[in-house]
Amino acid sequence: MRPVNKGPIPTDTSGNEINFHKYQDARGKLIERLGETCSYCEMHLDSSLAVEHVTPKKPEGSDENIQERELDWHNFLLACPNCNSTKGNKDVVPDDYFWPDKDNTFRAFNYSEGGIITPSIELSAELQSKANATIELTGLDKRPLNDLKASDRRWLNRRDVWNIAVRTKDLLSQNDNDDFRELTVYTMTGHAYWSIWMTVFQDDSDMLQRFIKALPGTADDCFDHNGIPIQRRGGQV
Numbered sequence: 720m721r722p723v724n725k726g727p728i729p730t731d732t733s734g735n736e737i738n739f740h741k742y743q744d745a746r747g748k749l750i751e752r753l754g755e756t757c758s759y760c761e762m763h764l765d766s767s768l769a770v771e772h773v774t775p776k777k778p779e780g781s782d783e784n785i786q787e788r789e790l791d792w793h794n795f796l797l798a799c800p801n802c803n804s805t806k807g808n809k810d811v812v813p814d815d816y817f818w819p820d821k822d823n824t825f826r827a828f829n830y831s832e833g834g835i836i837t838p839s840i841e842l843s844a845e846l847q848s849k850a851n852a853t854i855e856l857t858g859l860d861k862r863p864l865n866d867l868k869a870s871d872r873r874w875l876n877r878r879d880v881w882n883i884a885v886r887t888k889d890l891l892s893q894n895d896n897d898d899f900r901e902l903t904v905y906t907m908t909g910h911a912y913w914s915i916w917m918t919v920f921q922d923d924s925d926m927l928q929r930f931i932k933a934l935p936g937t938a939d940d941c942f943d944h945n946g947i948p949i950q951r952r953g954g955q956v
């Protein structure tokens with residue numbers, strides 16, 4: 720999960736913080752800051768990408784929207800329909816999970832062949848259980864053999880992109896020059912799933928640094944100068 724920094728509350732042309740009257744009004748600013756990808760599964764989307772509330776605006780059992788949550792910039796991310804509907808209105812306790820705008824979520828999870836996401840084994844048992852809870856909350860563990868809906872293509876997309884990234888790396892090793900490295904960045908941005916590319920190219924620090932710079936909003940303070948993930952300041956991981 721790409722760690723992101725969405726920055727401070729956006730300001731208007733006079734430099735005043737924008738008061739969003741509807742949460743949907745924040746969508747454009749969020750896309751400008753974070754790019755057109757789901758903050759959880761990293762799928763690239765355009766029109767169906769929605770403003771996501773980290774703590775739900777209308778939690779289960781509540782009769783009406785909680786306005787402080789509904790319109791709070793700090794409570795916003797972007798989500799695809801699958802992550803959004805899986806997470807639903809569960810009234811989460813934020814500290815029980817990892818969040819891409821608070822934690823180094825790239826460090827928290829392991830991506831492997833076939834597009835499988837698991838908690839990083841380098842974490843303590845307590846943090847691994849938070850990583851697991853985050854995977855379950857967003858449905859990133861769903862695979863075709865258990866409970867995958869036909870409309871949920873997240874796992875299949877990750878599997879395909881994993882194979883594309885491996886093939887691209889192979890081609891790069893045969894044509895290693897600056898132009899091909901630049902082209903590899905465009906291939907990554909076109910296919911999305913940044914975390915998969917960061918994993919497949921983990922022994923190529925030049926490519927890692929290019930990927931970290933390539934998308935809007937990637938939290939570059941989550942990586943050292945070689946592109947190796949490090950503890951996020953103020954984060955749980």
Ligand SMILES: [Zn+2]
Binds near residue numbers: 798799800803
């Ligand atoms: Zn998603």
